[in-house]
Amino acid sequence: MNHQAAVIDLSGLPDATNEVYVPLYTNKSRYLVLYGGAGSGKSIFARDKLLYRTLTESGHRFLVARKVARTLRKSVYSSFVRTLSEWGLLHLCSINKTDMEIVFKPTGSTIMFIGMDDPEKIKSIDKITGIWLEEASEFTLDDFTQLDLRLRGQLEHYKQITLSFNPVNANHWLKKRFFERHDAQSTVVHTTYLDNRFLDDAYIRVLNELKETNYSYYEIYALGKWGSLEGLVYPHWELVDEMPADCEVRRWGQDFGYNNPSATVLIGIMGRDLYVQELLYESELTNAQLIDRLKPIPGLLTLQGFLDSAEPDRIQEFRNAGFNVRPARKEVKAGIDKVKSYRLKVVKGSQNLINELELYCWKLSRDKEPLDEPVKQHDHALDALRYAVFQGNQFEVKKLTYKVDGLQLHTTT
Template sequence: MSARIDLSGLPNITNDVYVPYYYNVSRYLVLYGGAGSGKSVFVAQKIVFRLLTESNHRFLVVRKVEKTLRDSARDEIIGAIKSMGVDHLFHYSESPTGEMTIKCPNNSTIIFRGLDNKEKMKSIKDVTAIWIEEASELTLDDFTQLDLRLRGEHLTNYKQIILSFNPISSTHWLKVRFFDNKDANATILHTTYMDNRFIDSEYVRILESLKITNKTYYDIYALGKWGVLKGLIYTDYKIIDSLPKDAEIHRYGLDFGFNHPMALTEIMIDGNNLYIDEVFYRSEATTSEMIRTVKQTHPHIMSILGRADAAEPDRIKELRSAGFNVTKAIKNVAAGIDKVKSYNIYVTKNSTNIINEFNLYSWKLDKADNPLDEPIKLNDDAMDSIRYAVFTEKPLQIKPTLNTHAFF
C-alpha cells in the first residue's frame, strides 16, 4: 500500500521541529509544552503516517472522558488524513452505542475510547500503539493500566505510547514519572507556539499579551513550563459523579463562540451548593449544530431557563425559534465571579473542559504580582457560561432624590 502513496510532501504540512519524530520508536514519546504548539496535530499526522506505512494496526486513542474525543483527537486525525490527500483510503464509522472507529484497507484500525467507560475499555485487545491525548487528565493508575495493555510481540509494528499535554502543576504525577525520574525508554520533546509556523497571528498576539497581564500564566500556559499558577480565581471545588436529581434552582448558561469554544453548562443550586455539568463545549460549531446535538443528548435542557451571551441577540433568537427557553444574560464579570465563589462548588467528573478552565482561569496581575479585579480573557468560555447561569441580579438603579434642605 505504501508504494502507491506519495508522502514526499509530508514535511510541507508538518512543523519542522516534529519531522524527525515520525521515525521515533521509543516506548514512550512524551510531547509537552505550551498552548498552540501543534502537538496534537503532529500526533494525528504520525498516526496516519504509521497506518499508511505499516499494517495490521490497532491504534487506541484515549482521553479521560470519551465524549471529548469526537471534537478533539478524532477531528485532528480526520484533518491529518485530508491534509495528506488520502481521504479515499479511510472509512469513518460510529456505532449506535457511540463507538468511533477509523479503518484503513491494510487491516489497520483506530479505536477511540474514554477511560470513563470501563466496559468498553475491557473489550479492547491486541493494541499495537496508544495515543493519550491531554494526558494530564489521567491519574497514574489510569496510565499504568494503559501501559499494561501494550504488550506482546508484533512482527511489523513497534509499540509506542504517545502522551501529549500542557503542563500545569509541578506536583503532577507526569512530572514525577518522566521528568524527575529519567526513563531510558522515553523520548521527551518540549514545544511552544513559537515552533508552530501554521499558527495564526491573532492567537500569537493573545498569548504574548500574557507577558504583561500575568507573567506566571505566560510561563506555564504559553511556554509550557512546570509551575504553580498565580492569581487563580477558583481555587476550591470538588469532583462528583453526577448532578443531583433535584435542587431549588435549575438553569443553564451559554457562551457563544466559533473560533473559541461554544460552551453550554447546566447548573443546579441547592442552598449554598452549586452543582455544574458540561453539556456542550466545541470550537468551530454553529448554533444550529449545537441545537441539534443538545436535542439529541440533553433534551431536558430546552425546557429549563437558560441565560445566553447578550451580545448575540440573533443567536438567542435562533435558540428561541428552536424551542429553547432562553433569555439574555446579565454581564457583570466581577459581581458574577463573586456570586459563583459564594457557593460550595461541585463539578461532575465528565466535565473535563470545565475542570481544565477552573485550573487555568486567573486574574490579571499588577507589576507586584498582586491580582487585579479583571480576569485574563483566555480559557474562560465555560467560566462565562457558568457565570451567566448563576448571576441573575440586575444592577440597583438609584433614582436621584430632591434635596429639600437646599430650600431652607
C-alpha cells in the same frame, strides 16, 4: 509527496518535519512525552509518526485517545483523514466514519479513535499495539494506567505510548510521573513555537502578547513552562459523581459563541453546595443548531435558564422555541463572588469546564499581584455557570394578596 497508484513515496517526510522531531521518528521508548508551549508542532508530529508507522509496519492496532469522544471527531480524527487525502492515499484505506476507524489496506494496520468517556468502547478494544494520548493533561492517572496496562504482549513491532500536552498545572500527575522521577523507559521532549517553522506570524504575535496580558499564560503557552496555581479565580472545587436529585434550586446557564465554543451548564444548589454539570460545549453552532441540541435534554425546556445577554435576538429565539429563559446579569466580579460564596462541586464528565477551572485566572498587575478582573480566556463554561448562579435582585414578581385570619397570615399568589 508524489503517489502513483500503490507506490508510496515517503522520502519527502523528513523535509516536511520540524527538525526537533526528525530523530523521534525512530525513537522506540515506551513513553514518548511531548510537552511544551502552544503551536510547537507536537500534535502534527504525533499524528505523522502514527501515520508513518501505519504505512510502513504491518498488523498494527493503534489507538488515538482523547478524554472526550466528541472533541475527537472534529479535531484528531478529521486531521488524520485529511492528511491521508493530502498524501493521495485515501483510496488505499477503508474508513469507518461512524466508529472512527481507519484501515490502511496494504499493511492491514488500523488506527482507532476513542474517548475515555466511552467505557464500553474501551472495553471492546483489544490487542492494541500503540497509543497516542492527545491533550494528555485532560486524562486522569487512572485513565492513563488503564490504557498503559492494555499495551502488552509479544508484538512484532515496538510498543509506544505518545503523550502530547501543555504543562498547564505543576500539581498534575504527569509532572510527578514523568518529571519528578527518572523513568528509563521514557523520552521527554520539550518544544515551543520557536521549534515550529510552519507557524504563521499572527499566531506568534498572539503568543507574545500574552507577556503583557497574562504572564502566567505566557509562561505556559509561549515558553512551555509548568504553570502555577497562582491567581486562579476558582482554586477550590471538588469532583462529585452526580448532582443530587433533591437540590433546592436548579437552573441552567448559557454562554454564546461561534468561533469560541457555546457552553451550557446545569446547576443545582443545596444549602452551601453548588453543583455544576456541563451539558454542552461546542464551537461553530448556529443559534438554531444550539436550540436543536438543547431541546431534547430532559426537563431543560421548563427549567429556568439564564442566557448571555449580549445578543437579545438569540434569547428571543430560545423563547420562541419554548424555553423558559431570561437575560443573565453580566457583572463579572459580583457574579464570581456569588459563585465563590458556595462550595463548588463539579459533576464528573464535565471535562471542558474542568479544563477552564484549571486555567481561568485573574489579570496580574506589573508586579504580579492579582487584579479584580479575570483574563477573558478559558471562560465559556465558567461564564455560563456565573450566569446561572448570579441573579442579583432578579426575581419573579408575583401578585400577592394578604388575608389576616385571626393571628395567621396567609399569602395567596
